[in-house]
Amino acid sequence: MTVSVHLTRRPLSVAAAMRVLSGPGLGGVVVFAGRVRPDRTPAGRVTKLEYEGDLALARSVLADLERTAQRRFGAVRIVLWHRFGTIKVGEVSVLVGAACGHRSAAFDAARYLIEELKRSVPIWKTERARPARRPRRPPYRRRGRASG
Amino acid sequence: MAPRVTILLFATARLAAGASELRWPVEPGGLPLGSLVRSLGSRYPKLAPILPTCRFVLNGRYVVSRATRVRPGDKFAVHPPYGGG
Numbered sequence: 001m002t003v004s005v006h007l008t009r010r011p012l013s014v015a016a017a018m019r020v021l022s023g024p025g026l027g028g029v030v031v032f033a034g035r036v037r038p039d040r041t042p043a044g045r046v047t048k049l050e051y052e053g054d055l056a057l058a059r060s061v062l063a064d065l066e067r068t069a070q071r072r073f074g075a076v077r078i079v080l081w082h083r084f085g086t087i088k089v090g091e092v093s094v095l096v097g098a099a100c101g102h103r104s105a106a107f108d109a110a111r112y113l114i115e116e117l118k119r120s121v122p123i124w125k126t127e128r129a130r131p132a133r134r135p136r137r138p139p140y141r142r143r144g145r146a147s148g
Numbered sequence: 149m150a151p152r153v154t155i156l157l158f159a160t161a162r163l164a165a166g167a168s169e170l171r172w173p174v175e176p177g178g179l180p181l182g183s184l185v186r187s188l189g190s191r192y193p194k195l196a197p198i199l200p201t202c203r204f205v206l207n208g209r210y211v212v213s214r215a216t217r218v219r220p221g222d223k224f225a226v227h228p229p230y231g232g233g
Contacts, residue, residue, distance in 0.1 A: 034233050051232070054158060054225055057208060082232060094233050114233065122205075123232030124159035 001073040005062040006080045007055055009085040012092045017079045026076055028106035032114050036087050036092040044129035051084040051093065054122040058082075061121045065113055070126060073109035075100050082123060093125075150212070151176050151220030153184070156193075161202060161226045164194040182214030184224065185218055203227040 004020070014033055021029045032116035039046045061082045069075045087093050096117065098109035155170040162168045165188075172184070181204060189196035204211050205225040206218060218224055 003207055052158060053232070054156070054205065054227065057205060057225075060208075118233040119230065121232050122158070122227050124228065125231050126159065 001079050002007065004066050005059060005082060006081040007058060007062075008073065008081070008083055008085070012081050014092075014095065017081065017095050017097045021077045021081050021097045022047055023077060023099065025101055026104035027100040027135050029098040029099045030106040031079070032091045032109040032110050033113070034096075035092050036089045038089045038143050039127070041127055042046065042122045043127070044131040046089060046127050048086055048088045048128045049060050049093065049125045050086055050128060051054065051082075051123060053082075053124065055084070058123055059119050062117070065116050065120075068116075069098065069109045069113055073100065073105045073112065074142060075109040078109070078113065080117065080119070080134070082121070084123065086128075133144065150174075153178075153218055154223045155188070155218065156223065156225040158225070158227055159231070160180060160198055160228045161195060164198055165192045172224075176219065178217045178219035178222075181211060181216045181218055181224075182213060184218050185214070188226075197230055199226070201229055 017031055036049050037046065055089040066078045066080060069078055075098040077099040079095055083093050094115045094117070096110055098113060099104045100106040100109060116148060152171045153174050155172050157165050157168055165218060185199055189199050205227060207223055210219040
């Protein structure tokens with residue numbers, strides 16, 4: 001994978017992101033990976049998330065973010081990858097990366113990219129949860145025969 | 149067949165309307181975006197409380213002005229607050 005902006009149903013790879021973010025003089029590389037958490041909700045424990053998006057517009061907004069980060073932070077290489085469809089707990093749903101000459105700009109760029117992605121890219125998630133089991137009643141105890 | 153606008157609904161808006169796409173009849177001259185949004189809220193009462201939080205997209209571009217005219221053949225998308233990441 002060599003593109004900076006990518007929306008896919010397939011798993012995301014940190015190693016693939018690192019390959020895109022490598023290059024001569026790029027001494028600071030920051031990669032953020034967002035994973036699905038098994039949160040407790042009123043409907044039960046989250047087991048997966050369903051992501052949907054207005055994908056054509058999402059691509060266009062992500063490309064704008066890439067250009068802005070390049071201009072503002074001097075980020076030379078950028079990764080903005082997001083999955084959609086069904087994503088299970090523990091899997092990576094988003095990968096954001098920035099490669100710059102030095103660490104400070106790379107951290108700033110990566111932070112900017114993930115915050116803006118969450119705020120301005122038309123992607124939504126719906127939680128799917130497994131209802132909690134009802135607590136079992138204590139086992140029925142037969143009354144023992146009176147001794148003696 | 150009456151001229152129509154295609155309305156795309158996402159996430160909570162889709163759930164509230166019970167459909168991801170609507171073919172909405174309009175007059176040949178179209179109508180202001182504000183009127184379209186009001187009619188959507190009247191037709192789908194569960195959607196009405198969500199609409200004030202939404203962004204609107206006309207033919208792939210965000211629109212802010214409620215006076216923008218929506219015309220037959222246009223694609224109009226309703227975007228509830230985003231939640232990627």
